[in-house]
Amino acid sequence: MRNLAALLSGGLFGIGLTVSGMIDTTKVQGWLDVFGEWDPTLAFVIGGALIPMSIAWRLTNNRKPLAGGEFPPPPAPVIGRNLILGSTLFGMGWGLAGLCPGPAIASLSVGGSGGIVFVAAMAFGMLMAPALKARLDTAVPVAS
Amino acid sequence: MEQDWIWGLVGGVLIGLAGSVYLLVNGRIMGASGIIGGLVDGSGWSTAKERILFIAGLFVAPIFIIPMYREVDTHLTENLWVVVVAGLLVGVGTRFANGCTSGHGVCGISRMSLRGMVATVFYIIAGGVMMIFARHILGII
Numbered sequence: 001m002r003n004l005a006a007l008l009s010g011g012l013f014g015i016g017l018t019v020s021g022m023i024d025t026t027k028v029q030g031w032l033d034v035f036g037e038w039d040p041t042l043a044f045v046i047g048g049a050l051i052p053m054s055i056a057w058r059l060t061n062n063r064k065p066l067a068g069g070e071f072p073p074p075p076a077p078v079i080g081r082n083l084i085l086g087s088t089l090f091g092m093g094w095g096l097a098g099l100c101p102g103p104a105i106a107s108l109s110v111g112g113s114g115g116i117v118f119v120a121a122m123a124f125g126m127l128m129a130p131a132l133k134a135r136l137d138t139a140v141p142v143a144s
Numbered sequence: 145m146e147q148d149w150i151w152g153l154v155g156g157v158l159i160g161l162a163g164s165v166y167l168l169v170n171g172r173i174m175g176a177s178g179i180i181g182g183l184v185d186g187s188g189w190s191t192a193k194e195r196i197l198f199i200a201g202l203f204v205a206p207i208f209i210i211p212m213y214r215e216v217d218t219h220l221t222e223n224l225w226v227v228v229v230a231g232l233l234v235g236v237g238t239r240f241a242n243g244c245t246s247g248h249g250v251c252g253i254s255r256m257s258l259r260g261m262v263a264t265v266f267y268i269i270a271g272g273v274m275m276i277f278a279r280h281i282l283g284i285i
Contacts, residue, residue, distance in 0.1 A: 005169035006194035010201025012162035020155020032271040041152040048156020053254035056164035065171030086240025087263040091270025093233025102176035109206040114220040125235020
């Protein structure tokens with residue numbers, strides 16, 4: 001059941017990203033470009049996604065996941081360096097190319113080599129992140 | 145163009161349903177960077193199968209609906225240096241922040257998570273500043 005749900009969830013995610021236009025980098029960059037031809041679509045996408053997701057979180061109360069195990073506990077409300085630094089770096093890359101991890105994978109289905117280069121660079125960045133984090137922690141020790 | 149927001153909303157609801165399935169059945173947060181990153185750095189190999197199937201669904205499903213459109217283009221920049229730098233920033237950044245648009249944005253905000261909200265504010269502002277810098281000042285995108 002876990003595997004089927006994962007495949008279904010990934011598929012729905014991919015269709016949602018395609019239907020909403022989020023695999024088109026001009027729509028993402030259009031939302032971020034407040035001094036250009038501003039495109040509000042992304043706000044509707046996030047808003048639309050929050051509706052079922054908020055209901056889903058409600059449904060987790062006093063229940064267990066259908067495939068067993070436990071629901072993820074709420075994260076400690078710690079706003080640390082890694083969260084701020086990471087989100088800032090991510091936002092810079094997101095603006096630069098107009099792709100974030102989900103749409104990057106979904107956009108591969110359209111074809112073209114640029115998307116493959118992006119995903120390869122992203123994967124390399126993800127691979128290097130733990131070592132970079134460890135280095136930063138030694139150089140400038142703070143709570144994460 | 146005028147219908148773009150409607151399709152945005154429809155697509156958004158589908159994305160939210162995807163996150164709901166992953167949460168209610170598997171008990172996990174649907175964060176694309178976490179699902180991919182756990183496979184890349186080995187931290188998520190114990191759940192590799194469901195991660196791979198999620199990514200497979202994400203990649204394959206659009207192929208079935210793309211023929212319904214007259215033309216689909218990602219309009220990704222042709223400047224490969226920009227693509228590489230952006231990819232590296234997205235990869236490193238999402239792993240430092242432990243989430244991206246889907247994990248912090250969709251799943252975090254809907255849970256009223258302070259971390260998700262703060263992350264979302266920071267990546268949107270950083271993206272907006274990057275647009276000013278790279279498009280309006282440098283003119284590279």
